[in-house]
Amino acid sequence: MKLGSIIRSGLVAAGLVASATTGAFAQSGETIKVGILHSLSGTMAISETTLKDVMLMLIDQQNKKGGLLGKKLEAVVVDPASNWPLFAEKARELLQKDKVAAVFGCWTSVSRKSVLPVFEELNGILFYPVQYEGQESQRNVFYTGAAPNQQAIPAVDYLMSKDGGEVKRWVLAGTDYVYPRTTNKILEAYLLQKGVAKEDIMINYTPFGHSDWQSIVADIKKFGSAGKKTAVVSTINGDANVPFYKELGNQGIKAKDIPVVAFSVGEEELAGIDTKPLVGHLAAWNYFQSVKNPANEAFIKEWQAFTKNPKRVTNDPMEAHVIGFNMWIEAVKKAGTTDPNKVIDAIVGVKVPNLTGGMSEMLPNHHITKPVLIGEIEANGQFDVVWKTPGLVPGAAWSPILEDSKNLKADWTSALNCGNYDTVAKKCIGSGK
Amino acid sequence: MSHKRFLAWLLPALVTLAVAGTAMAADLATLVGNLAAGGYSERDAAITALAASGEARAAPVLEALSAGELYVRTADKVVVIARGSGKQLSLVDAVTGKEAGSASEDALDRIKVNNRLRGTIDAAMGALTLMNPDPKVRRAAAQSLFTRRDASSLEPLDKAIAGEKDAAIKRAMTEARAAIVLGTDAPAARKIEAIDTVRARGDRDALGVLLAAAASANAEVKAAAATAAESVRQRLDAWQAAQNVWYGISLGSVLLLAAIGLAITFGTMGVINMAHGEMVMLGAYTTFVVQQTLRSVAPQLNELSVIVALPIAFLVSGAVGVVIERTIIRFLYGRALDTLLATWGLSLVLQQAVRTIFGPTNREVSSPSWMSGSFLVGQIEVTYGRLWIVVFALLVFAALLLVLRRTPLGLYMRAVTQNRPMASAMGIRTPRVDALTFGLGSGIAGLAGVALSQIDNVSPNLGQGYIIDSFMVVVFGGVGNLFGTLLGATALGIVNKFLEPYAGAVLGKILVLVFIILFIQRRPRGLFAQKGRSVE
Numbered sequence: 001m002k003l004g005s006i007i008r009s010g011l012v013a014a015g016l017v018a019s020a021t022t023g024a025f026a027q028s029g030e031t032i033k034v035g036i037l038h039s040l041s042g043t044m045a046i047s048e049t050t051l052k053d054v055m056l057m058l059i060d061q062q063n064k065k066g067g068l069l070g071k072k073l074e075a076v077v078v079d080p081a082s083n084w085p086l087f088a089e090k091a092r093e094l095l096q097k098d099k100v101a102a103v104f105g106c107w108t109s110v111s112r113k114s115v116l117p118v119f120e121e122l123n124g125i126l127f128y129p130v131q132y133e134g135q136e137s138q139r140n141v142f143y144t145g146a147a148p149n150q151q152a153i154p155a156v157d158y159l160m161s162k163d164g165g166e167v168k169r170w171v172l173a174g175t176d177y178v179y180p181r182t183t184n185k186i187l188e189a190y191l192l193q194k195g196v197a198k199e200d201i202m203i204n205y206t207p208f209g210h211s212d213w214q215s216i217v218a219d220i221k222k223f224g225s226a227g228k229k230t231a232v233v234s235t236i237n238g239d240a241n242v243p244f245y246k247e248l249g250n251q252g253i254k255a256k257d258i259p260v261v262a263f264s265v266g267e268e269e270l271a272g273i274d275t276k277p278l279v280g281h282l283a284a285w286n287y288f289q290s291v292k293n294p295a296n297e298a299f300i301k302e303w304q305a306f307t308k309n310p311k312r313v314t315n316d317p318m319e320a321h322v323i324g325f326n327m328w329i330e331a332v333k334k335a336g337t338t339d340p341n342k343v344i345d346a347i348v349g350v351k352v353p354n355l356t357g358g359m360s361e362m363l364p365n366h367h368i369t370k371p372v373l374i375g376e377i378e379a380n381g382q383f384d385v386v387w388k389t390p391g392l393v394p395g396a397a398w399s400p401i402l403e404d405s406k407n408l409k410a411d412w413t414s415a416l417n418c419g420n421y422d423t424v425a426k427k428c429i430g431s432g433k
Numbered sequence: 434m435s436h437k438r439f440l441a442w443l444l445p446a447l448v449t450l451a452v453a454g455t456a457m458a459a460d461l462a463t464l465v466g467n468l469a470a471g472g473y474s475e476r477d478a479a480i481t482a483l484a485a486s487g488e489a490r491a492a493p494v495l496e497a498l499s500a501g502e503l504y505v506r507t508a509d510k511v512v513v514i515a516r517g518s519g520k521q522l523s524l525v526d527a528v529t530g531k532e533a534g535s536a537s538e539d540a541l542d543r544i545k546v547n548n549r550l551r552g553t554i555d556a557a558m559g560a561l562t563l564m565n566p567d568p569k570v571r572r573a574a575a576q577s578l579f580t581r582r583d584a585s586s587l588e589p590l591d592k593a594i595a596g597e598k599d600a601a602i603k604r605a606m607t608e609a610r611a612a613i614v615l616g617t618d619a620p621a622a623r624k625i626e627a628i629d630t631v632r633a634r635g636d637r638d639a640l641g642v643l644l645a646a647a648a649s650a651n652a653e654v655k656a657a658a659a660t661a662a663e664s665v666r667q668r669l670d671a672w673q674a675a676q677n678v679w680y681g682i683s684l685g686s687v688l689l690l691a692a693i694g695l696a697i698t699f700g701t702m703g704v705i706n707m708a709h710g711e712m713v714m715l716g717a718y719t720t721f722v723v724q725q726t727l728r729s730v731a732p733q734l735n736e737l738s739v740i741v742a743l744p745i746a747f748l749v750s751g752a753v754g755v756v757i758e759r760t761i762i763r764f765l766y767g768r769a770l771d772t773l774l775a776t777w778g779l780s781l782v783l784q785q786a787v788r789t790i791f792g793p794t795n796r797e798v799s800s801p802s803w804m805s806g807s808f809l810v811g812q813i814e815v816t817y818g819r820l821w822i823v824v825f826a827l828l829v830f831a832a833l834l835l836v837l838r839r840t841p842l843g844l845y846m847r848a849v850t851q852n853r854p855m856a857s858a859m860g861i862r863t864p865r866v867d868a869l870t871f872g873l874g875s876g877i878a879g880l881a882g883v884a885l886s887q888i889d890n891v892s893p894n895l896g897q898g899y900i901i902d903s904f905m906v907v908v909f910g911g912v913g914n915l916f917g918t919l920l921g922a923t924a925l926g927i928v929n930k931f932l933e934p935y936a937g938a939v940l941g942k943i944l945v946l947v948f949i950i951l952f953i954q955r956r957p958r959g960l961f962a963q964k965g966r967s968v969e
Binding site for chain 1: 545646
């Protein structure tokens with residue numbers, strides 16, 4: 001391999017004919033373009049830049065394996081700059097101008113909602129890698145992150161169990177936007193269903209980037225001193241987490257007294273905090289870097305080599321991209337073409353290995369099956385998996401707990417071909433929802 | 434539940450004690466070995482058993498387990514305590530307490546604990562360390578027994594209370610005992626006595642215990658607990674008002690730090706400086722760089738890195754400020770709208786520059802130990818970090834006042850602010866004064882960045898979060914008046930903190946904004962209006 005490349009570069013340098021494989025690519029000039037739609041500047045760059053790098057690595061690896069359908073993959077990177085309307089514009093540019101075969105991108109729900117009509121209109125394919133609030137299923141979108149039933153609900157179940165501390169009183173704290181609001185709505189309905197009294201649930205919202213947590217943490221402390229075991233379920237997003245955890249540590253709230261389980265805090269976020277005071281606080285994800293598994297260890301090694309940083313961490317949305325990318329590759333191979341309609345049909349039922357040792361499958365509702373892991377924060381900024389679902393959990397597009405969505409069903413196979421089929425009225429509500 | 438389990442383990446343990454002699458070490462080995470076996474539930478039982486064994490080795494082993502330092506050596510399945518950093522950890526045999534060489538982390542298997550087990554260990558450790566010669570450890574033991582309220586610790590508590598000399602610790606132990614009694618099926622009279630003891634303690638933990646007792650079946654106990662809880666609650670509510678004032682002052686000090694530099698550049702020079710937040714961010718990143726450098730060059734100075742960073746951050750941000758003034762802003766004096774756009778563009782450039790150099794993710798700036806943790810004043814939780822920031826904000830304010838009032842530079846600055854042509858006619862080099870003034874304002878923003886690196890993210894977006902608040906404070910306080918900025922920041926901080934518990938953080942912020950808009954309608958020049966160039 002190495003010898004070959006040395007000889008090859010030697011030939012090129014001498015001005016001779018390039019080697020057979022590269023020559024073939026160069027002559028046909030044909031590549032399959034893959035769009036990467038992640039913010040590289042602005043507030044969301046903190047999370048999304050990493051995903052762009054993962055995609056570049058995956059595409060690079062696939063090319064080394066010989067590309068796809070005999071062609072090389074070519075990444076087209078655009079920067080929507082954390083600006084929601086710009087996401088739609090850039091998506092249009094990718095689909096119309098660059099004619100990409102699939103797009104991997106978006107992080108926030110607003111950005112996803114902003115590009116949905118574009119993908120529908122131009123019949124593109126989007127892989128969305130982030131845990132989200134659910135209540136959506138669109139023909140052109142594949143949701144490789146967790147739906148609420150693959151993250152929030154199991155986390156609450158864990159806290160209610162004996163190992164989780166038999167929590168009786170709940171603080172639902174979140175940033176004020178669609179994901180926390182919807183998730184908390186589902187969680188509140190779920191808790192009430194489980195017999196938790198209304199006065200044992202405290203819901204608190206804070207603005208984006210909230211940095212002064214003194215009174216809210218004091219409030220949580222106050223709420224927690226009612227003689228019942230209390231836990232905080234945090235959907236606090238992004239940057240606001242660091243000051244929140246710092247304040248928790250400073251005010252001496254220990255995980256064994258009031259544990260905090262977070263849905264948006266992963267290895268990347270912890271890299272910016274001194275985690276010693278946070279040991280024991282929890283996070284629920286479908287992947288942790290600390291999972292001992294040959295596939296995961298190989299992935300971490302490749303990632304650290306690719307980024308030339310031996311300390312670079314991996315996280316859950318990165319794994320979602322790995323799964324999504326591999327599923328797309330499989331589907332294209334199966335369909336024998338990158339034509340969106342054929343790929344959308346071919347991908348349902350495709351199974352690829354995830355990085356925690358199972359086989360994730362693309363479901364007819366365009367969500368995937370994933371294991372749910374609960375991890376405790378360790379002093380070194382990693383998570384220690386303390387609980388795991390016995391098998392893989394299939395993602396539910398529509399929450400059966402909420403009144404407005406309990407009758408809805410999503411199935412994009414030819415049987416139904418609908419994202420929001422009302423099983424009682426027996427009709428497809430159609431787009432717009 | 435745990436009471437029964439305790440008894441179940443106590444019996445064999447007692448039998449073991451009776452047999453005594455050479456069998457002891459072997460049994461300890463079994464007890465410690467059990468820690469490594471099975472799932473969390475088995476481990477939970479093993480911890481209780483080990484604690485109940487009365488072995489001297491129990492305390493250090495459990496402590497290590499709780500800290501995540503207890504391992505099983507993969508090669509020979511011996512349980513060891515491993516400490517140290519780096520690749521090689523030094524090992525101590527958990528059973529004998531003797532040195533056992535060293536091993537890399539790969540050759541060891543850590544015995545995992547979760548929150549539930551940490552709680553069990555805490556309760557067990559509390560009972561084990563009640564007789565510790567160190568009064569601090571005894572006090573901590575009493576506190577952990579109070580929070581855990583495990584019936585099995587009643588017996589050791591009774592013994593400890595009888596032998597305790599220190600009155601304060603004795604009281605803490607009695608309170609712990611009372612709290613535990615409330616959770617057992619003791620007679621009502623004893624419980625009511627216990628309620629009085631817990632009520633006298635009067636803090637949040639006590640309230641929790643009383644509220645739990647108020648759910649008791651016995652009507653007499655229920656009534657007593659409810660009354661006691663109510664009285665504790667009333668006292669705590671009174672404290673809470675005081676606490677809100679303190680939080681308000683603390684938030685105010687952060688606002689003051691962020692705004693005070695702007696009070697110079699916007700307040701006295703009239704430059705709508707949208708890049709002010711980025712000067713703060715540069716200060717925070719300077720702190721990061723200084724800390725990283727110190728860590729590799731002089732690790733012993735790490736505790737002081739924040740202080741070392743102060744002058745450097747001032748110089749870095751100040752220098753950038755001077756460059757900006759000389760290259761951009763001086764061409765735009767008197768064109769407010771153009772400065773606004775130019776500095777806004779500049780803020781984006783600076784953010785992206787930092788993102789390119791340091792990466793988009795947060796950088797960790799660790800807090801020195803003298804800025805971590807908290808202490809109680811009455812029932813108010815005061816965190817050291819916040820306290821130092823309040824002190825620091827006041828010091829910066831005083832220093833700035835001194836510079837403006839007592840130095841030639843301050844005199845020139847005030848002269849240029851009040852009447853530029855006249856100052857120029859008197860021989861003051863106004864362009865130079867402009868540059869220095871802008872540099873001073875930016876430098877102070879850099880100082881704010883050092884402080885904010887302790888409480889907020891060090892990320893390229895750091896400055897954005899503070900720019901709106903800073904303008905609000907300066908406008909509210911009165912453009913061009915430093916005391917107005919001080920008063921404005923404190924007032925906004927306190928109002929915000931009183932609104933937050935009732936209206937929520939989001940609505941609270943909106944209400945403050947509405948209040949300021951109304952206030953500016955009534956008094957367009959803020960709390961303290963001042964004459965100056967900006968008024969002209």
